[in-house]
Amino acid sequence: MLVFVGAALFACLLGAATGEGCCTPDQWQGVQASTSGYVYHHRPSVVQGLVYVVYDYTNKRSASFANYTSEGKTRRYRLVQRYVDDKEGKLYVVDLQSDKCYQKKLKRPFRKACVPDSAQKLGAFYMGAGDNKVDAVAYKAQVKTEHYKLDVSLSVTEQGCIPLGETVVGVARGVPLMETVGFVNIEPGIKDPSVFDIPKECEETFPALIMSGLEHDYNFLVV
Numbered sequence: 001m002l003v004f005v006g007a008a009l010f011a012c013l014l015g016a017a018t019g020e021g022c023c024t025p026d027q028w029q030g031v032q033a034s035t036s037g038y039v040y041h042h043r044p045s046v047v048q049g050l051v052y053v054v055y056d057y058t059n060k061r062s063a064s065f066a067n068y069t070s071e072g073k074t075r076r077y078r079l080v081q082r083y084v085d086d087k088e089g090k091l092y093v094v095d096l097q098s099d100k101c102y103q104k105k106l107k108r109p110f111r112k113a114c115v116p117d118s119a120q121k122l123g124a125f126y127m128g129a130g131d132n133k134v135d136a137v138a139y140k141a142q143v144k145t146e147h148y149k150l151d152v153s154l155s156v157t158e159q160g161c162i163p164l165g166e167t168v169v170g171v172a173r174g175v176p177l178m179e180t181v182g183f184v185n186i187e188p189g190i191k192d193p194s195v196f197d198i199p200k201e202c203e204e205t206f207p208a209l210i211m212s213g214l215e216h217d218y219n220f221l222v223v
Ligand SMILES: *[C@@H]1O[C@H](CO)[C@@H](O)[C@H](O)[C@H]1NC(C)=O
Pocket: 050, 051, 052, 065, 066, 067, 076
């Protein structure tokens, strides 16, 4: 469920143009390490996420292998997002314990990973020290829609707009939450494009015609 909240969140981040933002490179992969705290039906929860992500804006697709741990239990998922045209895509989520596939039509354009132009620059800083320094820039942004009221802090490297961190605080669909994400071990480019293949768990086990035959869709008497 958190997976979908996350995906929906990012969808709202695109802002109006003021020219302050930047976009990450078109193709990269790396690790998103997150901690999310939220209160759902009066019950506070914490979820730790460790997610390998592969981002391909050039071909409008993304893939991830995600481990979410809460109360000592880890759930593992594989996610693939694919777009055939600019308007409509499909999200495949495989629960790697049950090998069950969940599919969802995405009726919005593929989201480009950017600091929105509506973001306000908070300032420049660096991580590391001396010769091992990385210059970075921090921003803040707001998401205010019917369902989301969130303050977002973002940081990216000054050179190349490589993601470093993202923190979200607020209320999403009635759920108070705080989430912090660190981006580590980012590599430019894509090592293995087969991660974008439709997961085998999501393929139809029988061709549609055989399936409707088995279900006797078109018969009258056959049970
Ligand atoms: C998730 O957990 C599995 C099994 O422990 C491990 O093999 C895999 O590398 C983990 N994936 C991530 C993204 O940490």
